[in-house]
Amino acid sequence: xxxxxxxxxxxxxxxxxxxxxxxxxxxxxxxxxxxxxxxxxxxxxxxxxxxxxxxxxxxxxxxxxxxxxxxxxxxxxxxxxxxxxxxxxxxxxxxxxxxxxxxxxxxxxxxxxxxxxxxxxxxxxxxxxxxxxxxxxxxxxxxxxxxxxxxxxxxxxxxxxxxxxxxxxxxxxxxxxxxxxxxxxxxxxxxxxxxxxxxxxxxxxxxxxxxxxxxxxxxxxxxxxxxxxxxxxxxxxxxxxxxxxxxxxxxxxxxxxxxxxxxxxxxxxxxxxxxxxxxxxxxxxxxxxxxxxxxxxx
Ligand code: NAD
Numbered sequence: 001x002x003x004x005x006x007x008x009x010x011x012x013x014x015x016x017x018x019x020x021x022x023x024x025x026x027x028x029x030x031x032x033x034x035x036x037x038x039x040x041x042x043x044x045x046x047x048x049x050x051x052x053x054x055x056x057x058x059x060x061x062x063x064x065x066x067x068x069x070x071x072x073x074x075x076x077x078x079x080x081x082x083x084x085x086x087x088x089x090x091x092x093x094x095x096x097x098x099x100x101x102x103x104x105x106x107x108x109x110x111x112x113x114x115x116x117x118x119x120x121x122x123x124x125x126x127x128x129x130x131x132x133x134x135x136x137x138x139x140x141x142x143x144x145x146x147x148x149x150x151x152x153x154x155x156x157x158x159x160x161x162x163x164x165x166x167x168x169x170x171x172x173x174x175x176x177x178x179x180x181x182x183x184x185x186x187x188x189x190x191x192x193x194x195x196x197x198x199x200x201x202x203x204x205x206x207x208x209x210x211x212x213x214x215x216x217x218x219x220x221x222x223x224x225x226x227x228x229x230x231x232x233x234x235x236x237x238x239x240x241x242x243x244x245x246x247x248x249x250x251x252x253x254x255x256x257x258x259x260x261x262x263x264x265x266x267x268x269x270x271x272x273x274x275x276x277x278x279x280x281x282x283x284x285x286x287x288x289x290x291x292x293x294x295x296x297x298x
Contacts, residue, residue, distance in 0.1 A: 001023075001024045001025050001026065002025050002026070002059040002060050002150065003025070003026045003028065003057050003058055003059050003060075004017075004020055004025045004026070004027050004028070004058065004059070004060045004061075004062060004150070005027075005028045005029075005030070005054050005055050005058035005060070005061045005062070005085070005089075006020070006027055006028070006029045006030075006040075006045065006054075006061075006062050006063075006064070007029075007030050007031070007051060007054065007061065007062070007063045007064070007065070007074055007081070008031060008063050008064035008065040008066075008070070008074075008095065009029050009030075009031040009033075009036040009037060009039065009040040009045065009047075009064075010031070010033075010036055010064065010066075011125050011128075011237070011238065011239070012064050012094075012121070012125060012128050013029075013031070013036075013040070013064035014036065014039045014040045014043060014045075015043070015125060015128040015129040016062075016064065016094075016121075016128045016133070016154045017029060017040055017043060017045050017062075018040070018042075018043025018044060018045070019128075019131045019153045019154045020153055020154065021043055021044035021045060022044070022153065023152075023153035025153075026046075027044070027045045027046065028045070028046050028047075028048060028053075028054045028055075028056070028057075028058070029041075029045040029046065029047045029048070029054060030047065030048050030050070030051045030053075030054035031047075051074070051079065051081075051084070052079065052084050055081065055084045055085050055086075057086065058085055058086055058089045059086075059088075059089055059090070060089060060090045060091075060092065060150050061081055061085050061089050061090070061091045061092065062092045062093075062094055062150075062151075063075070063081070063091075063092070063093045063094065063095055064094050064095055065093075065095040065097075066095065066242075066243060066246070067095070067097060067246055068095075068097035068098045068100075068101035068102075070095065071093055071095050071097050071101060071102075071105060072101060072104075072105070075091075075093070075105055075108065075109075076105075076108060082108060082109065082112040082114060083112075085114070087113055087114070089114065090114075090115050090116075090117075090143060090146050090147060090150065091109060091114050091115065091116040091117070092116075092117055092119045092147050092150065092151070093105060093116070093117070093118050093119065094119045094120055094121055094135070094151075095120065096120045096168070096171050096172070096175070096243075096246075096247055096250070097118075097120075097168060097250075098168065098172075098250050098253065099165040099168045099169050099172070099254070100165075102118040102138065102164065102165040102167070102168045103164055103165045105118070106118070106139065106164035106165065115140075115142070115143035115146070116139060116143065117137050117138060117139035117143050117144055117147045117167070118137070118138040118139065118164065118165060118166075118167040118168050119135050119136065119137045119138070119147055119151065119167055120135075120136055120167050120168055120170075120171035121133040121134060121135050121136070121154075121155075121171075122134045122136070122171065122174055122175075122178075123156070124218055124219070124228065124238060124239060125228075125238045125239075126218060126228040126238075127156070128154070131153055131154050131155070131156075132155070132156035133154055133155050133156060134155070134156060134157045134158075134159065135147075135148070135151050135154075135155050135157070135158045135159070135167075136159055136161050136166075136167040136168075136170040136171050136174075137158065137159065137160050137161060137167050138161050138162060138163060138164055138165050138166040138167030138168065138169070138170075139163070139164055139167075140163075140164075141160075144160045145160075148160070169254075172247065172250045172251050172254055173251065173254075175247040175248070175250075175251065176247075176248060176251035176262070176265050178214060178215060179244060179247070179248050179265070179268045179272075179285070180264045180265060180268055181213040181214065181215040181216070182215040182219060182221075182268070182285065182286060182288065183264070183267065183268045183271065183288065184211075184213070184215070185213070185215045185216050185219070185220055185221060185286075185289075186221055186271075186286070186288050186289035186291070186292050187292045188202075188206070188211065189202075189220065189221055189222050189289055189292075189298070190289060190292035190293050190298060191292070193222075193298075199222045199224075199225060200224070200225065203216070203220060203222070203225045203226070219238075219239075219284075219286045220286075221235075221286040221287070221288075221289035221298065222289075222298070229286065230283075230284030230286050230287075231284075231286060231289075235283045235284045235286065235287040236283070236284065237282055237283055237284045237285075238284055239284060239285050239286075240281065240282050240283070240284065240285065241272050241275040241276055241280060241281050241282070241283055241284070241285050241287065241288075242276065242281045242282065243285070244272050244285035245269065245272035245273060245276060245281075248265055248268055248269045248272060249269060251265050252265055252266060252269060268288070271288040271291055272285060272288065274288075274291060275287055275288060
């Protein structure tokens, strides 16, 4: 069993790190937020007041941070992971970030003598709690193989996607498809309601029909349909509008760089921005369903 330092103990990091504890690893955690550290302690993570202390004796470092700028802040600089972690530690960035930042971190890791992989995940907080996430690992063969072994207690599937940054590329495209499916569920749920359909009857039909999707099974924006949906909890975030706007923005930027037309993604990006403009940035991204209703009531 290994000593694992975990940085970023939020919605995903807390349940993921708890699964490493359950598997017998010694997990040392750090987060800027004290409530996040308190939640992680409940899962058996030992927390520390500074990242420096959390990194002591690390054999593996896993980061689960919001955006590329946070990964840069945590890895680079005088007080960063590259400066403070033991040189033989394997470094795993599971945050969803832009490919360019991931590639920069790979380069900086190599210069500092570290084995590093980008390893974003799919599966939401329900998959994080159940230990069934899909890991998309970009990087060289040997660190990718070592990372696959470490993440196994948190994973349903681990895929080595190829060279540095390809894990992020796969994740960005996957999430773009997820958010387009979420918009489809949003429009579908409101139209079904306005056509007088019982929501449970319609959800059950769609879930075994061609309208099915992961978004329908997991995030359907109507209370009482699917256990893991934020709709059951007044749209308190399982995946915040801020993070969804970030991810769809990464897809749009990648589309611009590669000259690909992404009209559906652009429309969903506008929906997330509307939530943010309304002061609902911290609510769940599935609240975009309200924009399908003429009066905003769902
Ligand atoms: P979150 O905002 O709940 O958690 C991120 C945590 O990072 C916060 O607790 C924050 O305090 C901490 N943090 C930020 N800067 C830090 C720093 N410098 N040092 C230490 N801690 C720092 O976000 P989340 O929902 O857990 O998502 C994390 C990442 O996983 C994001 O990139 C997201 O896109 C991705 N993701 C999220 C989901 C989901 O369903 N929530 C699913 C798959 C992937």
